[in-house]
Amino acid sequence: MVDLSTPTARGGYAKGDARREHILEVATEIFGTQGFRAATMLQIAAACDISRTGLLHHFPTKESLLEAVLAHRDATSGEQPEPNDSDPRARLRRILAVVEHNATQPRIVNLFSVLSAEAGERSHPAHDYFVQRYDHLRAELQEACRTLAATDQLAPGVDPHALAVEIIALMDGLQVQWVLAPEDIDMVAILRHRLNDALAIPLDA
Amino acid sequence: MVDLSTPTARGGYAKGDARREHILEVATEIFGTQGFRAATMLQIAAACDISRTGLLHHFPTKESLLEAVLAHRDATSGEQPEPNDSDPRARLRRILAVVEHNATQPRIVNLFSVLSAEAGERSHPAHDYFVQRYDHLRAELQEACRTLAATDQLAPGVDPHALAVEIIALMDGLQVQWVLAPEDIDMVAILRHRLNDALAIPLDA
The missing domain is CATH 1.10.10.60 (Homeodomain-like)
Known part of the structure; x- marks a missing residue:
């Protein structure tokens, strides 16, 4: 920049x-x-x-x-891959950091909430952007969650494929509630709680 | 009707x-x-x-x-309180039924995704509707989750307040992914998996 x-x-x-x-x-x-x-x-x-x-x-x-x-x-979001992203726990920590950053950026959150919803319509000019964005994010997080599962780092009963979809859905859905009631919704706390719950050893440990 | x-x-x-x-x-x-x-x-x-x-x-x-x-x-969604809603497990089962119904109603899902995002802006005519809708839904689900916690029906470590916010966020966020990639996202399966994981005894048991 x-x-x-x-x-x-x-x-x-x-x-x-x-x-x-x-x-x-x-x-x-x-x-x-x-x-x-x-x-x-x-x-x-x-x-x-x-x-x-x-x-x-x-x-x-x-x-x-x-x-x-x-x-x-995309260039300024901090969502680009980083050197230590092959460590799946570091990847999840970075997701938390992105959400923490978003909680200071209501304009950006509005932009993505509104555009990702509008873009469900095939004729929307950002339709392909969002289809690819979510495909890519899901694939990347599913890989991280599979690595966690393969090394016994997920809590018992947690499905790595479902967890990846769930984390992304949780980030998006929390934004909707946060924009409408910023005082009542602590996006980072809710997501951290869920991630810790899904891991054999909490993220902060 | x-x-x-x-x-x-x-x-x-x-x-x-x-x-x-x-x-x-x-x-x-x-x-x-x-x-x-x-x-x-x-x-x-x-x-x-x-x-x-x-x-x-x-x-x-x-x-x-x-x-x-x-x-x-609102009148046709099946989301209105029902007689057995004081049973919190029945309440969660009904949430699953609503999501199952929504998965056959892409028009309604689009409507709510787009409007709830647009309505983040205070000047939007549906702003108050959505603020109240989410306040009400959170209060109602928090009550159900507190009842589950008080009767030892939640899995260890699950926070009832966070779970209520999380369930609503998950429903909203899954819709965003489902509209963009309906073949790849099974909203009901992901939500059911999460609910079962949060409960001491799975919903289907």
Whole structure:
């Protein structure tokens, strides 16, 4: 990521980058509250304090803006694989860290709740993105849970395939309740409790 | 529910009821795929094969139509309290039955996924509906889980408060994955597995 606070030899590019980044932040907010379909480019341009033409210069279509918002979010979410992710317990700890981070990012949570639900419709421009996102996440977590099962690290009776689907569902479902009642729902505590319960030895031990 | 297939002495009323019911079915579909904000009354009228004025005769605003769609869904969902709901195991079995029913109703699942996510925004007309819906459901399930805990019917280490939040989150999150990959996700099997795991004696026993 470009550090916008330091001077740079790139001059005009850096300015363009800052403008682009600002548009992505604003679009994240608007897609997350209005949904992709109801949001308009005119509305996003106005919220960025630029003209519609200025916005179209950076993103020629609403679809291309959505694509950039999702790519931007993926690049900054902390969800990318890390070196120690082959350790399945470290992988589960990182899921907890992502949820802890999300609990400080209501805009991002809104964005993903609204878009993943809207994208159930096949004609939605993010349909394939979300199908692939969940396929990938399920495969990766199922692998981690199978490794835990094979090394007797799951609690008795826990099915590794079901657990992987369940963890993802729990993250998504907790977000719905948290957005509606942030004071009442501690996403991290509930997920940690469930993970510890599914493991032979608690995560924190 | 009015049985529209049988003759009735109510004449004109029955016709109006059938028209109203048809509008609610169509609106469920359109709100569930487009979202409330992006859907238009003109689009809904066209899909019902009536004029916009004809639609406004039944539902003067898009908000009033949304309210009727949610009330209609609540009345036909099988989620209302039943006589044996004071038995917490019967209550959990009924949750499974609702999820089993939902797995045959992709339109309703879409509607609730999309609306509950959109409604996170305070200005959304269904915001209060969903805040209250989840508050109520959590309170009711927490009561059931507390009864199970008090009578030693939960597996060791299961927290009744967390379990109630978790069951609701699991139902919502499984829907997101199921809508995107219906062939890969068995919502009932995953939820049943989790419930059995949380209970001292499995539900089916």
